[in-house]
Amino acid sequence: MSEVNMEAKPNLDRRDFLTKSSIGLAGLAIAPGMMLFDLAHGRAQNEAASNKVRWGMLIDNNKCETGCNDCVTACNTENGLSGGTKPTDSQWIRKVQLKDTFTGRVSSLPMMCQHCENPPCVDVCPTQASFKRADGIVLVDKHICIGCRYCVMACPYQARSFVHEAITDQKTEVPRGKGTVESCTLCVHRIDKGETTACAAACTKAGHNAILFGDLNDPASEISKRIRAVTSTQIRADLGLNTGVRYEGI
Amino acid sequence: MSSTSFSRNESRYFYALLGLGVLVVFLGYLGMHMMEEHGHIVSGMNNKIVWGLPHVFAIFMIVAASGVLNIGSIGTVFGQTPYKTRTPLAAIIAIGLLAGGLAVLMLDLGRPDRIIVAATYFNPTSVFAWNIFLYSGFFGLAVVYLWTSMEKRMYGWSKPTGLAMFAWRVILTSGTGLIFAFLAARQAYASALLPPMFIVLSFAWGMAVFLLVQAAMYAWNCKIVDEDMLRRMKNLLCLFVISSLYLVAAYHMTNLYFAKQTAFEMFILRDGGIYPILFWGGYVVIGSLLPLALVYMPGLGGTKSVVTASALVVVGSFTFLYVFIIGGQAFPLSIFPGYEVSSSFGDGAIGSYVPSLPEAQLGLGGLAIAYLITLIGSRVFKAMPHDTAVAATNKHD
Numbered sequence: 001m002s003e004v005n006m007e008a009k010p011n012l013d014r015r016d017f018l019t020k021s022s023i024g025l026a027g028l029a030i031a032p033g034m035m036l037f038d039l040a041h042g043r044a045q046n047e048a049a050s051n052k053v054r055w056g057m058l059i060d061n062n063k064c065e066t067g068c069n070d071c072v073t074a075c076n077t078e079n080g081l082s083g084g085t086k087p088t089d090s091q092w093i094r095k096v097q098l099k100d101t102f103t104g105r106v107s108s109l110p111m112m113c114q115h116c117e118n119p120p121c122v123d124v125c126p127t128q129a130s131f132k133r134a135d136g137i138v139l140v141d142k143h144i145c146i147g148c149r150y151c152v153m154a155c156p157y158q159a160r161s162f163v164h165e166a167i168t169d170q171k172t173e174v175p176r177g178k179g180t181v182e183s184c185t186l187c188v189h190r191i192d193k194g195e196t197t198a199c200a201a202a203c204t205k206a207g208h209n210a211i212l213f214g215d216l217n218d219p220a221s222e223i224s225k226r227i228r229a230v231t232s233t234q235i236r237a238d239l240g241l242n243t244g245v246r247y248e249g250i
Numbered sequence: 251m252s253s254t255s256f257s258r259n260e261s262r263y264f265y266a267l268l269g270l271g272v273l274v275v276f277l278g279y280l281g282m283h284m285m286e287e288h289g290h291i292v293s294g295m296n297n298k299i300v301w302g303l304p305h306v307f308a309i310f311m312i313v314a315a316s317g318v319l320n321i322g323s324i325g326t327v328f329g330q331t332p333y334k335t336r337t338p339l340a341a342i343i344a345i346g347l348l349a350g351g352l353a354v355l356m357l358d359l360g361r362p363d364r365i366i367v368a369a370t371y372f373n374p375t376s377v378f379a380w381n382i383f384l385y386s387g388f389f390g391l392a393v394v395y396l397w398t399s400m401e402k403r404m405y406g407w408s409k410p411t412g413l414a415m416f417a418w419r420v421i422l423t424s425g426t427g428l429i430f431a432f433l434a435a436r437q438a439y440a441s442a443l444l445p446p447m448f449i450v451l452s453f454a455w456g457m458a459v460f461l462l463v464q465a466a467m468y469a470w471n472c473k474i475v476d477e478d479m480l481r482r483m484k485n486l487l488c489l490f491v492i493s494s495l496y497l498v499a500a501y502h503m504t505n506l507y508f509a510k511q512t513a514f515e516m517f518i519l520r521d522g523g524i525y526p527i528l529f530w531g532g533y534v535v536i537g538s539l540l541p542l543a544l545v546y547m548p549g550l551g552g553t554k555s556v557v558t559a560s561a562l563v564v565v566g567s568f569t570f571l572y573v574f575i576i577g578g579q580a581f582p583l584s585i586f587p588g589y590e591v592s593s594s595f596g597d598g599a600i601g602s603y604v605p606s607l608p609e610a611q612l613g614l615g616g617l618a619i620a621y622l623i624t625l626i627g628s629r630v631f632k633a634m635p636h637d638t639a640v641a642a643t644n645k646h647d
Contacts, residue, residue: 085594
């Protein structure tokens with residue numbers, strides 16, 4: 001009897017092992033996909049930006065093609081800027097030509113808001129219209145900007161523009177307005193959808209891959225790995241602003 | 251015209267002056283309306299020179315407002331009796347200048363309609379936000395100061411109010427200097443010397459404005475300023491002009507000593523076109539040396555010389571501020587030290603700025619507000635200083 005019972009009793013250890021292994025394997029198989037899914041879809045609309053993330057860019061000056069303006073064009077198209085270059089026109093990103101006064105080496109790089117950790121524009125703004133989001137993106141609240149331009153004076157990178165005249169045909173995702181200050185938003189509307197910035201996408205599309213966008217706080221991100229591997233610099237590092245945009249090759 | 255006919259028509263002349271002021275305020279309104287309607291595109295300002303002529307007018311008025319109250323402080327805080335009778339007039343001019351300066355600053359905003367936002371959203375790290383408190387406090391204290399210096403029952407409160415006013419305006423003028431001193435990345439401004447420099451400049455500019463208003467009032471009332479009083483006031487003006495020159499020199503000398511600042515100083519003092527001309531010709535020669543000569547040259551130093559000297563100090567203050575504010579922005583930011591740079595956004599290039607008519611209208615409109623408040627205030631409060639005045643005969647002949 002006892003022998004029969006012994007035979008009839010299922011082998012629990014084996015079944016348990018198989019069940020748990022299957023779950024484990026399924027988890028291993030799905031987890032990366034889920035993580036990618038999360039990354040691809042950004043954060044939910046009702047979810048606040050998190051300071052666990054710090055968005056930034058690493059720009060390789062050696063790969064940036066002199067004469068190529070694709071990042072600037074992409075920024076203008078994405079954000080509804082006119083692309084004009086009069087002193088009163090807004091320019092959120094510009095190509096700067098550099099010539100080393102000692103060696104004579106010539107190069108160029110894109111320059112935009114550096115999304116500082118300690119942004120002077122945020123410090124000086126009387127109404128807190130200039131603010132830094134938890135994920136490190138420096139923005140202007142168009143509803144409370146009074147147009148005093150103190151932030152333009154304070155920015156060490158000449159990265160801010162003042163809207164000098166009425167604007168038409170604005171992009172719904174990129175609010176702008178006459179009499180207020182604006183600058184690179186790091187394509188916040190794209191980032192929130194899990195996309196990269198327009199300038200980085202255009203640079204990749206052109207085959208230069210000079211702009212690498214990503215999460216500086218994530219040790220596994222490509223940008224973090226590269227910043228650890230190569231010598232990168234912050235522009236005007238002497239000011240101690242800890243910029244979110246870094247450069248290599250200058 | 252005889253003094254009798256002037257007295258008979260005095261009221262008419264007053265209304266004519268009032269009308270002139272209202273007209274200029276209206277022109278200022280038109281300038282503001284133009285900028286509000288079309289945006290700052292109608293101004294000479296751009297993304298490189300973001301603060302222009304309106305800021306020159308506004309900062310002159312705000313700094314001079316603080317300085318003009320020095321006259322009151324000398325009387326009430328430092329006990330110099332002859333200055334006490336001048337406190338009400340000083341307080342009225344100060345209120346007028348601050349009102350005019352703030353009007354220009356506010357109406358030059360990109361969104362002047364949002365001024366209420368500035369009062370309801372406060373950023374404790376912004377010196378601009380501090381200044382909103384400092385300016386409103388200044389107004390309040392100046393009104394109380396006026397009251398305590400005019401109402402006999404309140405005379406006892408005059409000294410403590412004067413002391414508070416003195417401290418407040420030192421902080422306020424420091425705040426104006428700090429607006430620039432906190433701009434860490436700009437070669438022209440990041441200097442701890444700016445707050446004390448602005449305080450001393452305010453003494454000189456305030457004294458010059460007061461002497462001009464005082465001269466106009468004495469002439470209007472057919473009186474001349476007591477000789478001893480005039481001597482004291484002109485000496486004080488010169489002392490402030492010399493002190494200002496000293497601090498301005500110290501500011502430029504320290505900059506010259508720092509190798510990274512030398513290029514900026516060469517631009518402002520030698521190579522920058524209009525800016526060195528305005529600095530040396532406008533501020534140093536016309537606004538400082540000439541006034542000193544007018545006061546101290548043998549044979550000069552009379553009422554006319556002092557009035558001319560004061561007017562020249564005011565002219566010099568405008569040229570100084572033009573160089574400081576606009577020249578300071580025109581010089582390119584040092585973003586890539588050691589590199590020659592160029593871009594579509596003016597990197598490495600000298601910024602260009604041509605003031606436009608609406609900007610000038612707005613600035614002059616602010617001055618006209620200060621003028622109107624002084625004109626009406628001094629008449630309503632009978633703020634004519636009374637010391638050992640001597641009636642001038644045939645003044646208007």
